[in-house]
Amino acid sequence: MNNSLKKIAFIVRGNLKDPDKFRANISRYFQNEFDVYLKFTRRRGHAIQIVEELMEQGLDYLVGVGGDGTFSEVVNGYMLAPPEARKRTVLAAYPRGSGNDFSRSAGKVQSMEHLYELIKKGETTPLDLVEARYHENGEQKVRYYDNSFDIGLGGLVCQFMNKSGKTWGSNFTYFYNILRSFLFFKRIPVELTSDELNFKGNILLIALNNGRYFGSGLGIAPDAKLDDGKVNVVIARKITIAQFLFFMPKLKNAKHIRISELFYHEISQCTITSTHKNCPIEMDGEVIGTVPIQIEVKKHAARIIKITT
Secondary structure, eight states, rough: TTTTTEEEEEEETTTTTTTTHHHHHHHHHHTTEEEEEEEOOTTHHHHHHHHHHHHHOOSEEEEESSSSSHHHHHHHHHHHHOHHHOOOOOOEEEEEEEOOHHHHHHHOOOHHHHHHHHHHHOOOEEEEEEEEEEETTTEEEEESSSSOOEEEEHHHHHHHHOOOOOOOOTHHHHHHHHHHHHHHHOEEEEEEEEESSSSEEESSEEEEEEESSSSTTTTTOOOOOOOOEEEEEEEEEEOHHHHHHHHHHHHTTTTOOOOOOOEEESEEEEEEOOOOOOEEEETTEEEEEEEEEEEEEEEEEEEOOOOOO
16 A cells, blocks of 8 residues: 555445446546555445444545445444544445435435546535434444434334345335335334423334435435534324325425424434334334434534535
């Protein structure tokens, strides 16, 4: 490695299509001007371990290549590094997965050439990350999310997705599993407490989003911003399949849905509890542990490449 060159690491999901072409494109655009680290993941959670180790090298750019789950793991590995190491490193999401919901809010890298041009341009923008403290298998866990978090229906959808193939494509598979979840899910009692909002009642779903989208292009949180120190809270107390289908165009375009059983708010931290034993929780496309769970926004915890066309 040439110590005079800036360092860039690509963390790539292991099942990426046509990896040889991807390697060739990295060599074409980056090999002569950067010290390049290229790592492919082999299992769930592997990207966290890879990034934690690579951050010790003093990275200038860290690129997550894959879907929302891959970039979320990259973020969590990044957050394990000391603050001084994180200040040096700029993050980027190169969407090559199924959902790619984070990139719908942050902007989409179109190609390797586009990524190269953005990095050479040098513009960055702050990114909030959200810390979640919860329990899993009897142990307290800390995890960060960059895009989406929800309790209820979305967690069940995620469970179904993890057991489903994607023969018919990611969008159709998500849609099918959403409808399937409507049929099986029973509303659960939850309590959310914070300085800005207190809620107690039975819900279909509570989402606390940093980005506007989840579920492969559903704009659940129209007011969410990636850098304002808040998460957009969406509480759906009771929605039918018919209502969901009727409001689908608005969801796809991240527009507000004005019905009495759904409302929006913004908070910077909260605690969520439930008396229900089975309380599905989804975070950036992954099913995680159980309530109680504490959420706190870490404003401007990272910097990301500013996406321009």
